[in-house]
Amino acid sequence: MAPRVPSSLLLVGAALLLGLAAGAARASNEEGDALYALRMRLSDPNGVLQSWDPTLVNPCTWFHVTCDSASRVVRLDLGNSNVSGSIGPELSRLVNLQYLELYRNNLNGEIPKELGKLKNLISLDLYANKLTGRIPKSLSKLSSLRFIPNSYMNIFP
Secondary structure, eight states: OOOOOOHHHHHHHHHHHHHHHHHHHHHHTHHHHHHHHHHHHEEOTTOTTTTOOTTSSOGGGSTTEEEOTTSOEEEEEOTTSOOEEEOOGGGGGOTTOOEEEOOSSEEEEEOOGGGGGOTTOOEEEOOSSEEESOOOHHHHTOTTOOBOOGGGGGGOO
């Protein structure tokens, strides 16, 4: 006969497993949280962001978001989407982002210096927006950055 496990020990074990599962889901959704924070900053008259559901485990099923095989966001392409608002520092939490395409919108404000934390960024296209200020120095230190439209070349600090 197998030994009986006290019910209180089973409850503690179940609570620990639930806590671990919730923590893992929360960690995997940090990118979704960052993108949803961007979504909340933007006005979206054409509804291009309507698939951005913060209750999903990750944003890989959202339109305009591309993920790698490990379900990490590597591309955000909202080019020519008619969104307006500001770019927030929360995008720096997309640590695997390689392509940030926000061209031909009505984005305003300054380019967040926190984007300089995106060490994997290859392409940054913010062309034809209403951005102000200079390109942050932090972006000039991104060794993987290969594409910035020519119109930006003379405004690096």
